[in-house]
Amino acid sequence: MSDTINIALIGCGTVGGGVARVLLANADRVTQRAGRPIALRRVVVRDPSKARDALIPREIISTDIDAAIHDPNIHIVVELIGGTGLAKKVVLDALAAGKHVVTANKALLADAGAEVFEAARRADRTVCFEAAVAGGVPVIRALGESLAANQVTAIQAILNGTSNFILTSMTEHNMSYAAALAEAQRLGYAEADPTLDVDGSDAAHKLAILAQISFGVAAKPHEIARQGIDTIDAMDIRFANELGYTIKLLAEAWTSEETRTGDRGARNSGGIDTTLSGSGIHPAPAPRRAVEKAVALHVAPVLLRHTDLLAQVRGAYNAVLVYGDVVGETLYQGPGAGQMPTASSVVADLIDLGVGRAQRTFAAAKLWSREGRGFTVEPPERVRSRFYLRLQVADKPGVLADITRILADEEISISSLVQHEAQEDGASSPVPLVIVTHYAATGRFRRALERINKLGTIAAPAVFFSMGD
Amino acid sequence: MSDTINIALIGCGTVGGGVARVLLANADRVTQRAGRPIALRRVVVRDPSKARDALIPREIISTDIDAAIHDPNIHIVVELIGGTGLAKKVVLDALAAGKHVVTANKALLADAGAEVFEAARRADRTVCFEAAVAGGVPVIRALGESLAANQVTAIQAILNGTSNFILTSMTEHNMSYAAALAEAQRLGYAEADPTLDVDGSDAAHKLAILAQISFGVAAKPHEIARQGIDTIDAMDIRFANELGYTIKLLAEAWTSEETRTGDRGARNSGGIDTTLSGSGIHPAPAPRRAVEKAVALHVAPVLLRHTDLLAQVRGAYNAVLVYGDVVGETLYQGPGAGQMPTASSVVADLIDLGVGRAQRTFAAAKLWSREGRGFTVEPPERVRSRFYLRLQVADKPGVLADITRILADEEISISSLVQHEAQEDGASSPVPLVIVTHYAATGRFRRALERINKLGTIAAPAVFFSMGD
Structure with missing residues (x-):
């Protein structure tokens, strides 16, 4: 890789526009953090006549994907088309052409993670995807790097901002589901066809990715049991509130049938004393409860006590609560979508590639490989x-x-x-x-x-x- | 570095015992994550006759620091003595002897970060310190890596678990400060002499480290304005509650006098539209407000609205709310101290060294170097x-x-x-x-x-x- 890293951006919609903006407006900062310049050399779009950010030089805009991917000067292809059709071809072609890939494409990884990662390993290239789950919240790094000393024992996450926005409106303004959805659409928090957001599919895609990182399982999104928010009546929100609970759409992973038995104290600390004290040694902690090598995954509305951390996540925010067998519980929260939050994660990946961290992480993590962690997916019945x-x-x-x-x-x-x-x-x-x-x-x-x-x-x-x- | 990484643990108290436990009880996991074995070869203690975790082989325990540091088979020295006296000598000697250093020592970095990091650069070795701030919460990686696309514009953080525990007891159980402190001491959340925790000094040390990472400033802890919780009367908690507020001890960094003006919406999104919508391009976002190149740092009790994210952090937990000019606000929360949470962060650093990430990060971040980011520290008066x-x-x-x-x-x-x-x-x-x-x-x-x-x-x-x- 030459000193300057050259980028081709495939897709320049909402998120792509944000990525271009950060790279062009904050070039000095990005250079300083990456240790070398990261230059936006090509922007491939469907309609080159559309108005774009004035910072993007007109001459780097084209409609020719292949030319961008096969340009020998390009080091990294950023795929922001979305979906599993053309996007998949772009990613596989880019890897075959010897480019690293940065993507925000949750559907592609959830559906074809094994194929994409195998292609990357074959080409000795790296795939980065911090933006694919929870937008600006760095949960991929948290699970893959920061919590590397832990076996994750459970995940509870708010991964769909649209659903959380609608539930917040229903809860705080006593709105019906239909009225809250209309409001979300008016404000741009929901698509004209909101199905994939409100029926739990989007959250299931993201949960499949988190489950791969944490448990090494390759659950297909359609295999993940899901229930959306579209069955929730305003009446249920009121009854829940009367009982002291808030309804949230959660994506959850549980590693044993004991995990949701109310014994939160023990679960939160991994059964280990986590007091702040003091000098001298602690008594040797008891061996941790053996983690069952099975994980149940599902997406569903869940009643949370008003005081629960996740009950307090409002509007379009995302939050991921992770239980690790060493650290206990840690929470990661922030904007789960949107132009600049998602761009923040994409550019962080580009910087990681510039620093050389991402390549090390990719090689060590062996995601979607045959080297699993021995976990199987079990249905949530248990x-x-x-x-x-x-x-x-x-x-x-x-x-x-x-x-x-x-x-x-x-x-x-x-x-x-x-x-x-x-x-x-x-x-x-x-x-x-x-x-x-x-x-x-x-x-x-x-x-x-x-x-x-x-x-x-x-x-x-x-x-x-x-x-x- | 040979295939196996050999570790010397200097100090085997609460945290050291936890680190030894994770390395010995979960050796397979650590090997898998690091891509190579991480072997605990030496444990140096003051009193070798004390009872220790049975997993630690007796023959690797000694009292000879120098022998451990200068052992040519040792690759990484983990300093868990604490303080700025002997610990400083251990760290500098280890670097001079060509060892990487992992430390949880906030006081050492806050006081002598420049000296330690300069020594590391001279020796071409790496210093890792995730455990030095917020225990098991991976805030060092968040600020240094995950948010690398951002200039941080503000930090609000609960960094002292003892103070937060006492304030929670005062708030939820109507206890006096004295009674809540006694309770915290009884439960092991406060030391016999709690001064450094309750007067804001401990939080100031940690804030100094976060400020170095986010703003490149080398504020000495004693230069950081601080007010502790020891002046809070139960009456203030009651009045605050009556007004709709909760009192928390916050460590804060503000980059401009505009930041705390109530215009949270604009601040939280960096002034940029962060809606979820949709296809097509967004209007080009307005240029972000220029960030003033001055930062005010202080530790003080702050009245937060009951609904604020940080108002809801209970007990001995830590939480760090970071405002980035691209992503908006993200929150990191979890156990801020304790044996296993802190061990989780120390072992994550060891794994990062094994993978080779930490060395890249260290070289790129240029912490406590002459290459600052142009920020100056200003007094909080403005x-x-x-x-x-x-x-x-x-x-x-x-x-x-x-x-x-x-x-x-x-x-x-x-x-x-x-x-x-x-x-x-x-x-x-x-x-x-x-x-x-x-x-x-x-x-x-x-x-x-x-x-x-x-x-x-x-x-x-x-x-x-x-x-x-």
Whole structure:
């Protein structure tokens, strides 16, 4: 690599424009941090006639991807097209042509990480992707480098800013789902077609990437159980609040069925004394609980206590709470998307390549390789959780007896129950009944649910969410 | 460096015991992450007869520092003695002997960073210190690597777990300062002599290190203005709560007098649109506000709104909120001290040396070198803030007129005011008067305070704190 590093930017939309801006407006800073100049040499776009940032010299803008990728002067290709079609070809071609690749493409890595990383290893080149998960929040470095002394035992993360924005609006302004979504679209926090954001798919892509780094598993996004926020009624937000909880869409990874059993103190410190004291030696810590070599992954709305760290993440922010068996819990929070936050992560990757750190990290991490960490993905059925269950029930005798009998059959006990008095003018119409259970295996809870939904006294399919503790 | 990396641990107290534990109990993991074995070859202690972790082979324990440092088989010396005396000699000797150094010693770096780093550059060796600030929270990597595309414009951080633990107890359990301190001591969160923790010195050491990384300034800890928590009365916690605020001991760095003017929205996004939308290009963002090349550093109790991210950090946790001019605000939170969290950071440094990342980072960052970033340290007088002011005043006519006149003379206007009715049996004794001001320069506020304290109607020196917004 020559002294100056030359960049080709493929795609110059929102994030690409931000990357160009940082490289061009802050060239001195980037040079100083990278130890050498990082020069934007080519910008490939679909429509060269569109107005662009005035800092981008017109003569470096073109529509010719191949010319950019095969330009022998280019050292790094930054792929910001998105998707798994053309973007995949760009990345594979760039690697084959001997270029390092920086990408923000979560779908590509989640779907074809093994293929991309194998191609990179074959070409002896590096792929960097800090921007692919949680935008400006440096969670890829945290998991891969900062927490390298740890085996991660659990991850709980808010990875979709759109969903979190909508849930925040519903919670803080008593809005319906439809109204909150419309507001998010008006403000640019949701696309015209918001499906991938609100149904949990986007978060599942990002969780697949975090799971690869933390557990070495290559879960396909479509294999990750997911439930979106589109089933949440304003009523559920109100009931949750009444019970002391906030609803958040979480992407979660749990490594053992014990992990969500309410014993947070022990989990948070890895079972090890984490006091600040003092001089002299500590008693030797007890051996850590063996980590089960299986991990359950899912995306779902979860009821969190108002005081939980993740309950307090508002608006379009992202946050990742990581449990490590040595450090305990650490939290990483910030803007999960947007032009400049994402550009911040892309340019950090370029600087890392300039410094030479990224190449070392890539070689050592062996991501999406055959050298796994021995973890398997298990379905979330075994994860134990408390559950929030809302039923629309006929207001007549015996209904509660039927429901509680079914729960008892699956050995699920009830922690609390809310049923408000029916309104006078609607005494005969169904009323909401909310049940909060004690800990139960997800599988048993779902079995109970199937039977409950078949009761003649149930007016609509049950709505249910996990509880964070 | 041979294939296996050999470590000498100098100091095997709380943290050292944790480091030994991780290296010995998780050797396979560490080898896999570092790409080569990291072997604990020597442990130097003061008293070899003390009971130690059974995993440490007796024959590697000695009292001979020099033999460990000069052992040609040793590649890395881990200094965990602490303090600026013997520890400094160990670090300088180790570097001169051609060893890399990993240290958790905040006092040494804050006091003698330039000398240590110059010695390291001379010897072409690397110094790593993730554990020196915020324990298990990887804030050194965040500032130095993950946020490398940014100029940091402000830092607000909870860096002393002892103080935060005491303030949390005072807030949540209505305890007096003395009772909360005693509780912290009983639980091992405070030393027998807690002075350096509760007077802000420890946080000032850590702030000096963060300021070097973010601004290239070499502020001596004793030059950093500091106010501890030992002046906080339970009454202030109550008044703050009544006003909607929580008191936290913050270490802060501000790069311009505009930064704390309540315009958080603009500050948090670097003045740049950070919406999630969409396809097509954004309008070119406006050039960012020029960052003043001066930074004010101080440690002080600050009133934060209950909803602020840092207001919600409880117990002995640390948290660092960083404002970057590209990314906006990101937060890093977790256990700020303790055996295993600190060991997590020390071992991450060892792994980084094994991978070869740390050497690249060290060379590129040029910390404590003559190549600064053009920032100067300015006294906090120019920082504009709102202030909380509590006075013990005689309950007689004209008192309020005198005080408000003095504030008006300094062009400080009053935002709110709380004076509760005097209790019947103490009508003639002084009563607390709480004033919250609008934004004012710290210098002018202090001038007003001097005059107020001289009023005959003031029964005790004024108590005051900054407000977070």
